[in-house]
Amino acid sequence: MKLLETILLTTDFGKGSAPAMDAAVALAQTFESKLVLLHVIAESLLPFLSDQGDIAEIEKRLHEVAKQIEAQGVGAPEIFLGKGVPAEVICGEAARRDANLIVIGCGARERGGKCRPGVTADRLLRRAITPVWIARMGAAPTPRRILCPTDTSAASRRGLKNALALCRKFNAKLTVLNVQEPMLPLHTPIVGLSQEKDQARLNRQQRDFDELLTAFDFHSVDWTKKVRYGTTHKEIVAEAAELKADLITMGTVGKTGVERILLGSVTHKVLQELPCSVLTMKEEDVVRLRLESAISAIEEHFMRGQQLLERGLLADAVREFDQCLLSSPAYAAAWKGKALAYERLGEKDQAEAARAAAKRIRELRRP
Template sequence: MKLLEKILVAVDVNKDVTDQIDVAINIARTYNSQIIIVYVIPKEVLHPDISDIVIKAVKKSLLDVKETLENAGVDVVDPIIENGKPGERLLQVSADHNVNLILVGSGGSSNNNFKLGITAHKLIQLSDKPVWIVKAGGETKFSNILCPVDFSDPSRRALKNAILLTKKFRAMLRILNVYKPFTNITPRIQVDMEKENADLLLQQEYYMDEFLKEFDLSDIAFKVDVKPGSVHEIILQTIKKQGHDLLVMGTNGRSGFNRFMMGSVTERVVREMPCSFVTTKTHDMFQLKFDTEIKEIEVHLQNARVLLQKGLYKEAIGQYQMCLQINDMHIPSMYKLANIYRKIGEEKRAIHYDNMGKDLLSKLWDEKIEIEIRNHYKSGI
């Protein structure tokens, strides 16, 4: 099952890429992914008098990286050498090869003034594809993941990817929402701030509960935190206090992070490089080719039927949940899960999967109607 088919690993031959390659190996082994190694020689470096020498040295370094990956049992293609502006060329290569993920190292060690790195910063700003930034000297195996959410579509995509990472890495996931607490604007107006903030917390917790109903968290270890305060400060404090080794965040459009991660908040979080992190924008990290998806689902559906005939309900549930991991829009599996849970007396879970199926059917129907209306007006009728 190839949920993550191709990974572009953007290396810098002038730096130690050991941590980055260790992470690439970890991900590729976990998801059976193919690695594409890329290095961009800056235009100003490739002087005609020394170009042959530079290219030869770069090739040797990249072949060494390729050998390391091959020795680890990873599928890797011949390295690619580009010339020009690193950010622009990496984006072009990622599009040409239709990769699922761009993996890049951070700018440097903790003593570096700009820990994120210029190229990594550019990729986060401009890439439509998910970008994974590996912190220099950080963890290369991930067991403690943090996903901040603000209930927006970008944070939905981030959480969806965070859940899949958590399942595959058998990690613990913390889902965090940060909200601005109420403060008294003027002493002339007497307000019970303690009560107002208590009500605000209850409201945010309700929003979080409703938001999480959209996701299947049944097979993962997770915690939910709703906290008042400054977004970037709470995120950084949480990472430090809880020892998170991976941060997964949603971004929106080409201008940067979503509405709760804009401007100075964005800069403060990513520039600090508190741990390795993944940003998702308009593309999901995990995708499947349609024919492969159908074959995988058919296998699990058949397994589930056999298990149901034997009365092995718990095991059958696992098979239907595998179908939803492969394709989270597989409505038949949702209704099958609802039926099984109802049969074994777990009505709450049965209602959950019933609602998932109904909501998805409604959404698909609305989209169908919208397309028909658009086509009607385009035709000039």
């Protein structure tokens, strides 16, 4: 079973593409993923390509990169050479192939050691529905320390779910960060808040953060939570620097309400600093299960459920066990698996009901 089935690796053959290749290879090795290697000839350059020989030279370079990838033991990647507006072509190919992830480099390093996304990466982040991994120059391709900034939005929940899956696969340490922004005394009258009410707002945000964490299964993950106070993007960058984080996972839509802070704009500001590699998600998960209707074998669904249970993808595990029970309602092991998943989800009544069903089936089978 592959939870990260297809990775779309973009290259412009520049220095920034090297860390992207390293990250994509590490992911493909870990998740046994299929790699698609893509280069786009910008439409503005097409008039300067004199003949088919120029195209052939680009294809040759693509094949050279493919050989470097294959030499690392992940299998020969599929090669695609596109023409047009790079961000549009990349998004289109990701959608056509139902890719789980787009991996792209961050561009050249600037003075002072900073890296920022190039034009294509920046446009890609704005347009892509598919999750995007921006690999920073100098970053470790295999993340060992992952930072996940969260609020209470659906985007943050998606980011945390994927951060947990990556931590389990890479045996990485996770820091779940919540940034609280106190209102400046000068601003509180403008938005109709007293300092006392603003403190109550911060206390409520802390409770919401703690409640959010109870909805996730941190089984087998080395993790900690952290609260910082200040400007959101600055605190995220500071925390990443202190942790020496290898990867930040972020949703692209965040807080609403009196703060009127969109995590999308926060993400953009973090990317201008790019303290490490960054994984952004809008509408799709990086790690997601593909339920194939053609699969009818009970044992296949059961094994999927067991693997998902071990990886902490509990809702997906329940669905797999349900697939077993649709074909064989008396499959006690599937009922037991459901009980374990519901228990770790905090659904005590459903866990008890599934456990009781498994017990009844076993009792009926006794001689």
